[in-house]
Amino acid sequence: MPAESVVPPSGASPAETSWFEQYFPNTGAREPRSWLRSSAPELSLNGQWRFRYSTRADQPEDFPAPDFDDAAWDHLEVPAHWQLNGYGKPAYTNVQYPFPVDPPFVPDENPTGDYRLTFTVPAGFLAAGDRALLRFDGVDSAYRVWLNGTELGRATGSRLASEFDVTSLLTASSDGVNTVAVRVHQWSSASYLEDQDMWWLSGIFRDVTLLARPSGGIDDVFVHADYDHRSGQGTLRVECPGDGWLTVPELGVEAAANESTEIAGVEAWTAENPRLYDAELRTAAETVSLRIGFRTVAIVDGVFTVNGAPIKLRGVNRHEVNPDRGRSVTESDMLADVLLMKQHNINAVRTSHYPPHPRFLELCDEHGLWVVDECDLETHGFFLNDWRANPTDDARWEEALVDRMRRMVQRDKNHPSIIMWSLGNESGPGRNLTAMAAAAREIDGSRPLHYEHDWSVPDVDVYSRMYAPHDEVAQIATGTEPPLPDAVADRRRRAMPFVQCEYAHAMGNGPGGLLEYQQLFESSDRCLGGFVWEWIDHGLRQLDSDGRERWGYGGDFDEPLHDGNFVADGLIFPDRTPSPGLLDYAAVIAPVLIEADPAGGIRLTNRYDFADTSGLTFDWILEAGGVELRRGALSVPVITARGSAVVAIPEEAVTADRIDGERWLTVRARLAAASTFADAGHEVAFGQVQVPADSVPDAILPPPADVLPVRVGSQIVIGPAVFDARTGSLLRIGSLAVLESPRLDLWRAPTDNDRGEHGQPVEPVWRAMGLDRLMHRIVSVSVSGGSLVVRSRVGAARTDLLFDVQYTWTASGEAGVALEVAVSANQELTAPLPRVGVRLRLPRSVDEVGWFGRGPGESYPDTGYANRIGQFAATVDGLQTPYVYPQENGARSETRWVSLTADDDRGIVISGEPTFSFTARRWSSEQLDHATHEAELHDEDAIFVTLDAAEQGIGTASCGPGVLPQYQLRALPEPFRFAFSAV
Ligand code: GAL
Numbered sequence: 001m002p003a004e005s006v007v008p009p010s011g012a013s014p015a016e017t018s019w020f021e022q023y024f025p026n027t028g029a030r031e032p033r034s035w036l037r038s039s040a041p042e043l044s045l046n047g048q049w050r051f052r053y054s055t056r057a058d059q060p061e062d063f064p065a066p067d068f069d070d071a072a073w074d075h076l077e078v079p080a081h082w083q084l085n086g087y088g089k090p091a092y093t094n095v096q097y098p099f100p101v102d103p104p105f106v107p108d109e110n111p112t113g114d115y116r117l118t119f120t121v122p123a124g125f126l127a128a129g130d131r132a133l134l135r136f137d138g139v140d141s142a143y144r145v146w147l148n149g150t151e152l153g154r155a156t157g158s159r160l161a162s163e164f165d166v167t168s169l170l171t172a173s174s175d176g177v178n179t180v181a182v183r184v185h186q187w188s189s190a191s192y193l194e195d196q197d198m199w200w201l202s203g204i205f206r207d208v209t210l211l212a213r214p215s216g217g218i219d220d221v222f223v224h225a226d227y228d229h230r231s232g233q234g235t236l237r238v239e240c241p242g243d244g245w246l247t248v249p250e251l252g253v254e255a256a257a258n259e260s261t262e263i264a265g266v267e268a269w270t271a272e273n274p275r276l277y278d279a280e281l282r283t284a285a286e287t288v289s290l291r292i293g294f295r296t297v298a299i300v301d302g303v304f305t306v307n308g309a310p311i312k313l314r315g316v317n318r319h320e321v322n323p324d325r326g327r328s329v330t331e332s333d334m335l336a337d338v339l340l341m342k343q344h345n346i347n348a349v350r351t352s353h354y355p356p357h358p359r360f361l362e363l364c365d366e367h368g369l370w371v372v373d374e375c376d377l378e379t380h381g382f383f384l385n386d387w388r389a390n391p392t393d394d395a396r397w398e399e400a401l402v403d404r405m406r407r408m409v410q411r412d413k414n415h416p417s418i419i420m421w422s423l424g425n426e427s428g429p430g431r432n433l434t435a436m437a438a439a440a441r442e443i444d445g446s447r448p449l450h451y452e453h454d455w456s457v458p459d460v461d462v463y464s465r466m467y468a469p470h471d472e473v474a475q476i477a478t479g480t481e482p483p484l485p486d487a488v489a490d491r492r493r494r495a496m497p498f499v500q501c502e503y504a505h506a507m508g509n510g511p512g513g514l515l516e517y518q519q520l521f522e523s524s525d526r527c528l529g530g531f532v533w534e535w536i537d538h539g540l541r542q543l544d545s546d547g548r549e550r551w552g553y554g555g556d557f558d559e560p561l562h563d564g565n566f567v568a569d570g571l572i573f574p575d576r577t578p579s580p581g582l583l584d585y586a587a588v589i590a591p592v593l594i595e596a597d598p599a600g601g602i603r604l605t606n607r608y609d610f611a612d613t614s615g616l617t618f619d620w621i622l623e624a625g626g627v628e629l630r631r632g633a634l635s636v637p638v639i640t641a642r643g644s645a646v647v648a649i650p651e652e653a654v655t656a657d658r659i660d661g662e663r664w665l666t667v668r669a670r671l672a673a674a675s676t677f678a679d680a681g682h683e684v685a686f687g688q689v690q691v692p693a694d695s696v697p698d699a700i701l702p703p704p705a706d707v708l709p710v711r712v713g714s715q716i717v718i719g720p721a722v723f724d725a726r727t728g729s730l731l732r733i734g735s736l737a738v739l740e741s742p743r744l745d746l747w748r749a750p751t752d753n754d755r756g757e758h759g760q761p762v763e764p765v766w767r768a769m770g771l772d773r774l775m776h777r778i779v780s781v782s783v784s785g786g787s788l789v790v791r792s793r794v795g796a797a798r799t800d801l802l803f804d805v806q807y808t809w810t811a812s813g814e815a816g817v818a819l820e821v822a823v824s825a826n827q828e829l830t831a832p833l834p835r836v837g838v839r840l841r842l843p844r845s846v847d848e849v850g851w852f853g854r855g856p857g858e859s860y861p862d863t864g865y866a867n868r869i870g871q872f873a874a875t876v877d878g879l880q881t882p883y884v885y886p887q888e889n890g891a892r893s894e895t896r897w898v899s900l901t902a903d904d905d906r907g908i909v910i911s912g913e914p915t916f917s918f919t920a921r922r923w924s925s926e927q928l929d930h931a932t933h934e935a936e937l938h939d940e941d942a943i944f945v946t947l948d949a950a951e952q953g954i955g956t957a958s959c960g961p962g963v964l965p966q967y968q969l970r971a972l973p974e975p976f977r978f979a980f981s982a983v
Helices: 189-193 331-343 358-367 380-385 395-412 431-443 470-477 487-494 514-522 580-588 763-769 925-930
Strands: 042-044 047-054 074-078 091-093 112-120 131-136 142-147 150-156 162-165 177-185 198-200 208-213 222-228 233-239 245-248 253-256 260-263 277-282 287-292 297-300 303-306 313-317 348-350 370-374 418-422 463-466 498-503 527-532 540-543 549-552 592-596 602-606 616-624 627-633 644-647 663-671 683-691 710-712 715-718 721-724 730-733 740-745 774-784 787-796 802-812 816-825 835-842 848-855 868-875 892-901 907-921 943-951 976-982
Touching: 074 112, 131 142, 150 162, 189 395, 222 287, 233 245, 233 253, 253 260, 287 358, 313 370, 313 498, 331 358, 348 527, 358 370, 358 395, 395 418, 395 431, 463 470, 470 498, 470 514, 470 527, 498 514, 514 527, 514 580, 592 663, 602 663, 663 868, 683 868, 715 802, 730 740, 730 816, 730 976, 740 774, 740 787, 740 802, 740 816, 816 835, 835 907, 848 907, 892 943
Parallel strands: 313 348, 313 527, 348 370, 370 418, 463 498, 498 527, 592 683
Antiparallel strands: 042 208, 047 074, 047 112, 091 198, 112 177, 131 162, 131 208, 142 150, 142 177, 222 233, 233 260, 245 253, 245 277, 277 287, 297 303, 540 549, 592 602, 602 644, 616 627, 616 663, 663 683, 710 715, 715 721, 721 730, 740 835, 774 787, 787 802, 802 816, 816 976, 835 943, 848 868, 848 892, 892 907, 907 943, 907 976
16 A cells, blocks of 8 residues: 655645654754853843744744744743743653654654744954854754754754854844744654653753854863872863963963873862862963862772762752743752752762753852763653663664763863763663763763663663662672672672662652661762752642642643652752751761760761861750750860761760759751851751750659549549540540540551552552541440540451550549550551551640650651750641642651640640650641642641651652661550640
8 A cells, every 4th residue: 555645734844844853863063062161252142032832843934034023923031941931831751751652753743932032243242253153051852043044053952052153144243133043842853862750841941142252262171180199289281172371370370271280289179178279271362261170080999989088979869940940940049959958968969860051060069069960861761661662772873872972071071070970861771872981981081980770880880779778788888789690790890889879769758768878878988879869849830720829740730641749759849948858868968977975975977088077166055854954065176087086975964953854965066167058157967965864754754643533424524634424535624625535546648658659659558458547436435443444446447457445544643634545456467557646636726836855847767867856846837848749747756745835825735655756737637648739738627636656667669668677667556655734
């Protein structure tokens, strides 16, 4: 049968419209070069452009001509994504392609943006003989560009720069008007290479600049600045294509370009001390300003070193996101990211999964972050088809892949912060990776190469894994991992440093298990450390149908295919507010470990790789029952990098005034002087040591009181507590009504980690057990031995898993009542429980919360390391953590007592033994469970309080291992006790 002829719907022939479906469609751009700060004139073309949107790619190309009338077009800001400005919609997928996998072709429904800008080149912009370039720093995903009606070229590589020579087309006189026209397609062959787990967002989203290139100027520079840690000598060679004169005033360097200069006594660049030397490379026509950092990266005997010292990466994976602007981030977003990272002890960034805006790398140089710069490559969607036709392993794609690698290395090669190049992410194994690696090495042999997704690691220098569970990391740390089938590959891999390029999936509440990972990383020099997945939630600001502002995630933009809230898995919320996970990470990776020494005193371990502790001051605060008694400076000898010292507990802290209550000594390490990222006094680490004190009461609960239950009509009264005689329910304590009596509660609104999308989910097991819908049946209510005893049986529809509960109420203390809860199950538990405790409901007025326990933030068995034991206060609203997807949050653990009071200070105090965990919310766990966005949660006209004797940990099963065995709630706790009293 003859092939049917295909008639394009709107005039253009398929051949004309499908340039962007070639394996490597790029034409016209110049050779890549470094991103430089130059004295040559530049004209930013950012601003309001004329814009026309079509839902297809095959509209007539009628608009490049200067005299085209675009008066009817809209305006669109450049840089920006069109989907976030009213054209089309954002779409989120993780692995799956949102179009048929038919490489290199894309659907006809291919949103397309036509852009036009008319601009005037300032007088004197170009001198005779100068050239002019038009640079696009980022356009997603494929574009064709014209100047004054003539095509300049076609480009793909969304997060990479392209420069076009416009010299002959530019009307450079003062009244010369120029018209740049760009057609951008959302989908192209390049989309197959850009399947990163993020929003699909299109358009000119990074800067557009017109650059003058002076004749006799400096087109490219490659700074080679090595540091010899044995001699303290720097070796500097600034390579450039022509002649040039280099000056580094601070070092007295005056040298010709391309000449190697040895400099004694330079200060090395490290992430801890980001020492940069300002330099200039000059020709008669142009001066390029450079910021030089001397450092040498080397893998020595399987250990990753910088300047001769092993380093430990305490990193994060960073996508570029702003909740209103998508990947079109601003300078202030970039600075905020860097400062927040530094303030939270993070020392490394993997630019997942594409080269960032060039300014971000400058900020990493300036403030000190180790960077793994990753190429704009991910073909993960082919995995869903068994990697069939994967571009990574198909020679027809080689040029496209190698081009991406070359463009990244060339653009970014001058940043001292970059210590590794990464070939890309999740693209399977394949021959084109070998070609990319070779291309990178040809340009720059000084930096090791990284790539995770080929575990036989033929092309790279480090052994990288993602989400390896703790036991696997333990094996690798000790070199006892199972061998590869190929003995040569195995030997090679065994001799490599190990890095977890992604771990500890920070989705929703968590990640749990951070501490144990960190301990493993610290245990061996083979472990280079890791990068938490990920830095920021990619939620996009939107209004829901009720006009409430919320963080939109996959599915909120009517995508037919999407991956839900998996896009919200960062350590900071979309608006860059730190989540508890970030605070936890900061504590777990703190540069000084402060702990009780088993032999007495306080052990301080310096975990900096280079710096001693002279930049820090130490102090102590002594509290009894959470009330400060004294504070003072702690004298600590200067501890060298990776060294430790033990200091005695200060005499004044031991002999402080006798005051009742547990005594805790908090030792803090703070910055002695202001740094680029924080003020003097900024806390980098803390540790707590319990100090023995004979005045600590033996028990938290008040002793039983000699008050017997009294029947008064239909009620039973025990001291201040009034119960319903028929049901045994607590109705009142003092004047405070109890809206729902404390009763067994085993449920928590599943966390993203409980839901375990890419791990072991526990949520379905919990629902099968019926823990989300327990029903209670009172078996008996009796008064016996001075107590009110209520027996009940608890179970869920459909299941015969039953819990017997005995509540024993006894008068306690001067004005209180104690509750003992004993729970047993009629069957062996086959899965860990979410929690074991009681829930009660109180009037909405008691919304001021005070407690003595772990705080001020939330904590679970395997999280909350940022919190300390002390006395804290918050409102009920202030206890909530607004995770993008509603889920269990806000628990305060190791609580000794909690008070809930109203404006008039009346309310209730609850203490628990030995300690307990509580939450207080304006909504029920059921509402929290059913809501899909934070903004939906509404006040239920009460305060719901949970009091737990035991809880399940959090883990990181949203992508990775679940809760470690020691944090799983596998057995019902012994009978547990609370005391309630009115205040
Ligand atoms: C990894 C991937 C990341 C992200 C993460 C889960 O496989 O490299 O981009 O998808 O899983 O959030």
